Amino acid sequence: MYKFKEENLLETELFNLREKLGEISDLDSSLALLSWDQQTYMPPKGAAARGRQRATISALAHRMLTSAEMGERLQRLHERRDELSDGDRVLVDVAIYDYKRTACLPEDFVEKLAMAQSSGYEAWVASRKDNDFSSFLPYLEKLIDLAKRKAEYHGYEGSSYNALLEDFERGMTAEQLDSIFGELSLRQSKLVEKITASSNQPDITWLDRKWPEQPQLDFTLLVLRDMGFDFEAGRQDLAAHPFTTSISLHDIRLTTRTSRDEPFSCLTGSIHEGGHGFYEQGFKESDTRTPLAKGASFGIHESQSRTWENIIGRSLPFWRYYTPLFLKHLDDGPAKISADQIFRAINHVRPSLIRVEADECTYNLHIILRYEIERAVLEGKMAAREIPEAWNARMKELLDIEVPDDASGCLQDIHWSMGMFGYFPSYALGNLYAAQMFKQIEKDLPNLWTEVEAGQFNGLLGWLRRNVHVHGRRKLAPQIVYDNSGSEPSSKPYLQYLEAKYSKLYSL
C-alpha cells in the first residue's frame, strides 16, 4: 500500500512538473509571437507598449522557472531519479539544468544585466551610426564586466569563456574550439588566398541590373514547398532582419527580405531560415510544451540552415533543376543564363568587410576573429578599448582586408551590444557540423544528388528528421554530431568539402 502511494506521488509530481513547464512554454510562445509581430506587422507607434509587454511576460516566465516551488519539486524528482522512465528522466534532467542555470543568477543581477543590455543596444545603434567606438566603449566595458560576473555565478572548468559558451553550445569548450578553429583558420585563409589569385574568376556582369521583388518571393515559396516546408504549419513573411521563430510545433514562422540589386539573397536567406524552420517543425509531438522541444544547441540549429542553404542551395545539381524555374519566375529577366553561370555567381568568393554578407570560404574567418577577441577580453587578456586595433589587424591577417572604419569593423554586429558573448562560435560550428554529418548523409542516401537534381528532397528531410530533429534537447550537440558521423566535432570534413567544391570552381 505504501509503495502504491509512492508511485502515485511520483506520477503527481511529474504531472505537476509538466503542467508548470507547459505554462512556461506557453509564455515563451506568447513572447515569440509578440516579437515576431513586432518585426513583421506591428504599427510603428506600438513599440513602447510592446517593450513593456515583452518585459512582463519574460519576467513571469523567469519567476515561474526559478520559483522555490519549482526548485523543491525538481529536488524531490531528482532524489527518485532511478525510478523514472528513460523519457521522464531526461525531461527532469533538462529541467534541473535549466533551473540551475537560471536560478544561480541573483535577481538584482538579472535586472542589472537587462538594463545594461538595453542601454548597450541603444548606445551601439548610435555609435555605429556615428562611427564612434569611443561612445560605445563605456557600455561595452559594463557589459563585459557583467559577463565576467555571470561566468563566476555559473562557474566553469578551464577558461571562464566556457561559462558563457554554454548558453549557446552546451557540451563544447573553448579548449576544443581552439583545436577545431586552429586548422580551420589556417586552411581557410590559404584557400581564400588561392581563390583570389586564381585566373578563373566567374563572370558576374549579368547580375548588374535591377531585379523585381515579387518574383523573388514567389520563387522562395516554390522552393520551400518543394523542400517540404509545411505551410499549413508555418508561414513566411517579410522582415528587415530575417529570422525564424517557433510559436508552436505546428506554427513556425520564417521571414525573408528581397533586394532590387541582386536576385539570390532572398532565396538563399529563405532557404537558410527554412532550414531552421524544418528543425523546429521536427521535434517530437510528445515533447511539445516541454524544454525538450528546442534545438540541441545554436550550432546544431545553424547546421540545419547551412545544410539547406549552402550544401544544397548553392550546389550545381540544385541549380540544374531550378534554373529554368528561376528564369520563368523572373520573366522579364535575362533569358540565357545557365545553371553553371548561376552556380558560379552564387559561389563567388570575395574577402569582404561584413560577416553577414560573407561567402562560404571567408565566413568562418570572420567568426574566428570575433571568437579570439571576445575570449581574450573575457579572460582579461585584452581591454575593451583595444578591440578596434585587434580587429583591424586580424582582418588584415585573415582576409587581407583593410578596415576603413569601426562601423564596418568591430561595430558591425549587434551581439556584444546585447551582452551576447560566446554566441559567435555557433555560426562556424554550424558550418562544420553540417559538413561532418553530410558525409554520413551521402553514405546513407546514395541517390541524394540525383534526387536534388530532380527537385526532390524527401530523402534528405527524412534523414534530418530521424537523425537530428526528433531528438530536440535529448542529446547534446557533440553527441548528435558523433552519432551522425562517428567522430568528435572536427573541422576536417568541412575543409574537405570547401576545398573540393572551390578547387573545381576556381580551377585551383
Next chain:
Amino acid sequence: MYKFKEENLLETELFNLREKLGEISDLDSSLALLSWDQQTYMPPKGAAARGRQRATISALAHRMLTSAEMGERLQRLHERRDELSDGDRVLVDVAIYDYKRTACLPEDFVEKLAMAQSSGYEAWVASRKDNDFSSFLPYLEKLIDLAKRKAEYHGYEGSSYNALLEDFERGMTAEQLDSIFGELSLRQSKLVEKITASSNQPDITWLDRKWPEQPQLDFTLLVLRDMGFDFEAGRQDLAAHPFTTSISLHDIRLTTRTSRDEPFSCLTGSIHEGGHGFYEQGFKESDTRTPLAKGASFGIHESQSRTWENIIGRSLPFWRYYTPLFLKHLDDGPAKISADQIFRAINHVRPSLIRVEADECTYNLHIILRYEIERAVLEGKMAAREIPEAWNARMKELLDIEVPDDASGCLQDIHWSMGMFGYFPSYALGNLYAAQMFKQIEKDLPNLWTEVEAGQFNGLLGWLRRNVHVHGRRKLAPQIVYDNSGSEPSSKPYLQYLEAKYSKLYSL
C-alpha cells in the same frame, strides 16, 4: 514624521497597484495578440497549441486579479479612499469593482463554465451545421443553468438578468430595457411595415454583378484615412469574421472582409470596425496599462461604430463626396451610378432572417427578440427547449418572417453557445446611444454635414474624442449618454432619426 510615513505608504500602495494592474494589462494585450493572430495569419495547424497558450495566459491574468495580495491591497486603499486624488480614487474604485466581480466566482465554477463554453461552442457549430437544435439543447441547458448560478454569485436587484447584463452594460437594468425597448419594437415594426408597403422601392438591379475585391480594400483604407484613423498606430487586415482589437493604445487592429457579390459590405464593415478603433485609440495616455483604458460599456462601444457606419457612412452627404472616388476605385465597374442611387441601395430595407445582415430599420427587432427570449429563459419563465417555437413566433410578429429552420433561426448566433447571456441588448443600445448623442453633436458642430460632404471628419472625431473616448471607464454608460444629450438613455432620438431618414427614402 508618522504622517509622512503614512503618505509614503499610500504612494507605495498605489505604485504597487499600478504595477500589478500593468502586468495584468500586458497579459491581456498578449492575449489580444494571440487572438488577433489566430484570426488573421496563424497557419491552420497552429490552432490546438494556440488554445493552450490562450488558456494559460488567461488563467495567469485571472490568478493575478483575484489574488489575496490584490484583495488586501485594494482593501487597504479603500480604507484610505478619502485621501486619494480624484484620478487615483476612480482607478481604485474600478479596480475594486473588477476584483469583486471576478473574485466572487469560485475557481471550480469558473473552470466548469469555461469547459461548458468550450463544449457548448463545439456542439453549437455541429448543431447549426446539421440544423439540429435538439443536439445543442443539453449543452444550452447546462449553460443556462451555469448562467443562473453566476447571477446568484454576483447578486442582483430586480431581475436576475441584471446580474448578467452588468458584464456588458454596467449601469443598465432589465427594467430600463423594458421601457426603452417597448416603444422601440412597436414603432420600428410599424416603420418596417410601411416601408415594405411603399411603392417607392429602390432600383438595385445595377448591384447584380461580380465586384472585384482588391479595390474594395483600397477604398476602405482611403475612407478610414480620411476619417482620421492613424495607421502609424493601427492597421487593417482580413478576417473571416471582422472584429477590432486593441494591442495597446497606439496599436489598434481592425479587420474586414470583401465580397464578390456586392461592393459595400467591406466598406461599411470597415467603417464600423474603424468606429470601434477610434474609441480604442482615444483613451487617455496616462490611463494605459490600467483598467480605465477600456470602453465604458459594450453599448457605448457599439455607439461609436454605429455613428460612423450608419449615421455618417450611410448618409447622402457622405456619398456625395465618395461616389466619384468609389467609382474611380472600381474602374471596370458601372460608370454612371449617382450618389443618390448608392444612398438608396445601402439603405435598402428588407426584413430578413439573419441579424448580422439586417438593415438599420430591422436590426433592433432582431435584438429585442433575443433579449426577450434570453431574459425569459434566465428568469425561469421559458424552458430552453421552447426557444425555437418562441423564436419563430416572434419573428413572425416583429418582422412578418417565416423561419424555415433553426439554423437560420435560433441557432444563427454564437453568443449563447459561449454562455454570453446579456450581451445582445448592447447592440441595440449602441444604435440608441449613437442617435441620442448625435443630436448634441449636430448642435455643437453646425458645419458637420458640410464637412462630411467635403470628406472632412476632424470635427466629428474631435467631438467624440473629447466627449466619449477620453473618459474610458471613468464614467458609466448612462452617465456618458446623459452628459452628451441631457437625458437618460432613450429610444426616442433613434426613432426620430430612423423615421425621418426612411420617410424621405421611401416617400412615406
